[in-house]
Amino acid sequence: MRSSSYLVVPASSLLVLLFGVFLGRAVLASPVKHPNCIGAAECPRIVSREEWKARKRLGFELLPVTPTPYVVIHHGGIRRYCKDQESCSAIVRSYQNFHMDDRGWYDIGYNFLVGEDGNVYTGRGWDYVGAHAIGYNTQSIGICVLGDFTDFLPNAAALKALNELIACGVSLGKISDKYNVIGHRQTRATECPGESFYKYVKALPRWTANPIPLRTNTTTTTTTEPTELRDNDVAGNDKPAAL
Ligand SMILES: [Zn+2]
Numbered sequence: 001m002r003s004s005s006y007l008v009v010p011a012s013s014l015l016v017l018l019f020g021v022f023l024g025r026a027v028l029a030s031p032v033k034h035p036n037c038i039g040a041a042e043c044p045r046i047v048s049r050e051e052w053k054a055r056k057r058l059g060f061e062l063l064p065v066t067p068t069p070y071v072v073i074h075h076g077g078i079r080r081y082c083k084d085q086e087s088c089s090a091i092v093r094s095y096q097n098f099h100m101d102d103r104g105w106y107d108i109g110y111n112f113l114v115g116e117d118g119n120v121y122t123g124r125g126w127d128y129v130g131a132h133a134i135g136y137n138t139q140s141i142g143i144c145v146l147g148d149f150t151d152f153l154p155n156a157a158a159l160k161a162l163n164e165l166i167a168c169g170v171s172l173g174k175i176s177d178k179y180n181v182i183g184h185r186q187t188r189a190t191e192c193p194g195e196s197f198y199k200y201v202k203a204l205p206r207w208t209a210n211p212i213p214l215r216t217n218t219t220t221t222t223t224t225e226p227t228e229l230r231d232n233d234v235a236g237n238d239k240p241a242a243l
Pocket of ligand 1: 184
């Protein structure tokens, strides 16, 4: 699909592009149909790594299981929130710095991050193994909502973007249409994604109480990061679950 995307451009996409020239930011800030996937669900606005000023990744590993059967939901675990692209980008950069400098990973751990500005921020993206949930990194898209959601839910804009991102991933063939969603705490002892947010995750129609990770062989790697060695959330505030 990717290789043919330049050959088959629907007229509607051309119109959107033309309107974009005239309307500029107004169009760019709106949810858009993904131009290379006809019939795709509405995708939320996805801020590129260049836009949030990501550091260069130092390695990568292609997902061996795709489309992925799982979506793993996280929160950042620190009480720092944002309502616009500039402040959300700063938080995403702080997560990346923590994962690379303190954890020693080659990049930010999550596949995507969601801000309460309603934007999605590209982490490792759709095609690469993340470092966020041991046992599931090779077969899931890991999505982190910026902030700590122990005591309250992410705002409506963030929840909308989260659900649109998952639907978008299914439409693009990156997430299985039979996917299950789980919270990080289902993969190890952690409070992530926060008590309040986890109640929301459990109420999602695709949530499963009994996830069973596939056994995968990850020999086709170009990585320097042991995929299954570690995972964590930001700033050491991803506290172990109470006993
Ligand atoms: Zn987590």
